[in-house]
Amino acid sequence: MVRPTKFEIREHATEPALKLSVTGELDMNTVELLARHVERSLADGPRALRLDLAELGFMDSSGLRFLIDLYDRSRREDWELSIVRPHDEAATMVLRATGADTALPFEPDGSS
């Protein structure tokens, strides 16, 4: 709230899947930006989405909640979501501590 968080989303149109690369910190301040971006990308009808979190520097519980919601939605709307694991230790820690690392559709290491 007090300081601007470093955050950036880059979009790569790699058919058939759309790829979004997220760098910076995914927290309660920035999660809304990502949500809106994803919403726009999915507006034309569900398609495959590849969310690249490799360069993510931090993720808090609001970021995690977003991922869970997005995964739920992909299954409901029947499109494919895949997530590239963050390299960052703290972000990895959140995924491991919550069981999200096994429950969410992460790509096997080295596939990105």
Next chain:
Amino acid sequence: MAPTLTEQILDRAPDAVVSMDQGGRVTYWNPRAEEVFGVRCEDALGRTVAELIIPDRHRAAHIAGLERFLADGTGPLLQRRLEIEALRADGAEFPVELTVSAVRDGDGWNFHAFVVDLSARKETEQQRDLLVEELRVALEGSERRFETVVGSFSDPVTIRDRQDRIVYANRAALETLGFDSLEQLRSTPPGDIMADYVVSGEDGRPIAMEDIPSVRIHRGLQAEPLLIRTIHRQTGAQRWQLLKSAPLLTSAGEIEVTITVIENVTEQKRAERQNVFLAQVSAELASSLDYEQTLRKVAQLAVPDVVDWCAVDLLDEDGDRRPVAVAHADPKRLKLAEELRNYEQTRLNPNEGIGLVFRTGRPVLYPRIPDEMLVRTASDERHLELLREVGLRSAAVVPMSAGNRILGAMTLVNAESGRVLDDFDLKLAQQVADRAAVAIENARLYSERSSIAHTLQQSLLPEQLPQIPGFELASVYIPAFESTEVGGDFYDVWELEDGWMLIIGDVTGKGIEAAALTSLVRHTMRAASEFESSPAALLARVDGILKKQRARSICTALCMRLFEDRALLAAGGHPLPLRVSSRGVTRVGDHGPLLGGFSDVNWQDTTVELEPDSILVAYTDGVTDAIGADGTRYGLQRLCDTLAQFRGRSATEVIEGLTVALGEFQIGSHADDTAALVLRRRGPWNPERDQQDASEAENLAVTE
């Protein structure tokens, strides 16, 4: 507080409005400013006012002035109208009229400048100078010819001789001065004409005969055009007039007479002052949620420029009047008002003044208050004496209302200035009252929400931590700084047949939904703990219930079942607790999935030994996610380092130490809720036992 109220007004202002921060950088640039300076808002924001609109030669003075204001609070430019040149984007300079006000914003200052483009007005003035020049030529011919030129001229024109007598006035001037014929005017001594008016300058200071430009010229002094405000003592009518005079010389070069053109700028001046005043009011109202304080400042802004007295009364829930502000430029006269208001408070006439406005919700205007009215209103001799002493001349009361509800009233009174309040003033007062009403309503809603949130939050945490035999317990809960929302962190401690249960958790989300979810989780755990002895099983129960909720409901929780010398614990997506013992700080337990989020999941119980004097610290991610001044997060390593310093201390000392360390680390307030629960097993150190456990310990020396 949203700036929308101010910005809405400023966006539509007929004048250019430019705001800057105390570094001199543009923070606001309204559409009119785009036109006037030829710079678009997005290009102006963040650049300095100095480089954008101030010509080279004034730049140093601008920067020095700003520095001086920040250093000692004095500003020669503040709240004064100033004519100066400004710079356009194309490099051209043009004349502007400038008013600057300073508004405190937290630790810093914001400055708002209202800029009127004078280019067009200057041109008119030049034409008027030409006219005076022509008149001078005309007068050198015959008086008849002069009358032909000037007589029907719509602006008042007067000629004054060396004895300060007005020897000529055209029809417009006669009308303005209130005379039927030139003869009548000529036979009136000049001092008497002036004595019919209260005359003041732009800054409110009185203007004497010697200050009038035509009189100054006869004294051989410089005579700049003079803007005056006149208030007719009898009628209370007020006018703004710009006096421009020029000498008419004899062939010998001596000053024979002076000719004066009087421009009536009343409408223009009142509109200008209204804009500046409203903008100041809006900025003030938007600056704080303490509306009583703000209303006092607004009343203060109104005097003496707009009105002599300004008072604000609120109508409370019981229908009683509560005075919150009364302002007058002279503090000595304020005492009168205080005494007077005691009278009025005891007797609020429902058919008069504030009483009437409270009853009907409609504004009332008393353009003139005759003495009979004072006699009628007064409740006793002293009251009448006071009313007469104030010198009530004209009054207006406008309601402050939100929808159909009347929140209060604003009272404007003119006394010693002799001004009569008219529809224009009433409209202005109503605009101020409307803005004030919105501010009051916002502040009330905000404080209501805050107090609901606070109450709800209280109900989600245990009122008091229980006493657990053989243990010490302490906790801290720091809500996120936006206090109108209920946070998502919770903890609870309760007794079972054969021990105690401690939980701490975090539901994602905020507000009423989060509160409902927290309540659900706590009650499910409490109820299930009656027959389910394993923490892992408890988490599974909650997980099942959360998955049945209609709205997505996920939460993290740490569940600890406490026995005499050990705890059985299970974590559902929650940070693992830290144990502080003679062997250092170690993380204990195993990670399990968060609750309500995933299918086909299960949890494990882990046994944690608690030797005497060891401490178990459970916390929410608000602790480790706290952001420091350098942008880094507090993190697990810092938390461990801090806790290591409190080894062997009481639970309360640990909580206090952690709170202080977090406070020192963070910039500003907590962005997220933060909760921590500290449990200490009482008793002396037991070195032998410590030695024995050392081999199993997982030392937490590095971050994971």
